[in-house]
Amino acid sequence: EAGVTQFPSHSVIEKGQTVTLRCDPISGHDNLYWYRRVMGKEIKFLLHFVKESKQDESGMPNNRFLAERTGGTYSTLKVQPAELEDSGVYFCASSQDLRSEQYFGPGTRLTVT
Amino acid sequence: AQSVAQPEDQVNVAEGNPLTVKCTYSVSGNPYLFWYVQYPNRGLQFLLKYITGDNLVKGSYGFEAEFNKSQTSFHLKKPSALVSDSALYFCAVRENSNYQLIWGAGTKLIIKP
Numbered sequence: 001e002a003g004v005t006q007f008p009s010h011s012v013i014e015k016g017q018t019v020t021l022r023c024d025p026i027s028g029h030d031n032l033y034w035y036r037r038v039m040g041k042e043i044k045f046l047l048h049f050v051k052e053s054k055q056d057e058s059g060m061p062n063n064r065f066l067a068e069r070t071g072g073t074y075s076t077l078k079v080q081p082a083e084l085e086d087s088g089v090y091f092c093a094s095s096q097d098l099r100s101e102q103y104f105g106p107g108t109r110l111t112v113t
Numbered sequence: 114a115q116s117v118a119q120p121e122d123q124v125n126v127a128e129g130n131p132l133t134v135k136c137t138y139s140v141s142g143n144p145y146l147f148w149y150v151q152y153p154n155r156g157l158q159f160l161l162k163y164i165t166g167d168n169l170v171k172g173s174y175g176f177e178a179e180f181n182k183s184q185t186s187f188h189l190k191k192p193s194a195l196v197s198d199s200a201l202y203f204c205a206v207r208e209n210s211n212y213q214l215i216w217g218a219g220t221k222l223i224i225k226p
Contacts, residue, residue, distance in 0.1 A: 004156075031212070043203065043216040056213065091157060098212045099164065101147060106156035
């Protein structure tokens, strides 16, 4: 069974540009989560989808971040326009249900210069 | 507010010796507790979890963790460390009524031959 995949693995963009991160969850997992780890700090929750619906986006830092999960399969996280403080590693995770452990992708390292 | 503390930034252990990575937590309800490991250039891998039941939980790669309600701790342990255990270890918690994972800052485990 394929695990959670994320694309790209690494992205370097200039301040003010747009970047879109993609996450493909494990097949059959309705729950999809985005997290972010800024250099040296704790991993922080961003948002949670159940199928195509946003259940909780309380962790999204501001309106420059937009997450979608059309069709309830893969998800995208767009940052527009990117700022220097957006640099970090963005993790995606999925789970079968709310009690189950979350399985993580390898992360996307975003560097904004 | 929910929080997780991993008091040690780094733990050094000689190969073959027992290891402990500490974690304490604070939640208002019943906790779900997790340990994840991140190997260099890899994503987060699930190690083990405590939901309910026996306080001693066994997980992947010979790791185990003990839930101590009175001390609000969930320390990760292994009887005999391997060099290949060297990695970054994260403790996470969530309330049983919530799905956001709250993370510790991570502990770098270094096993020396």
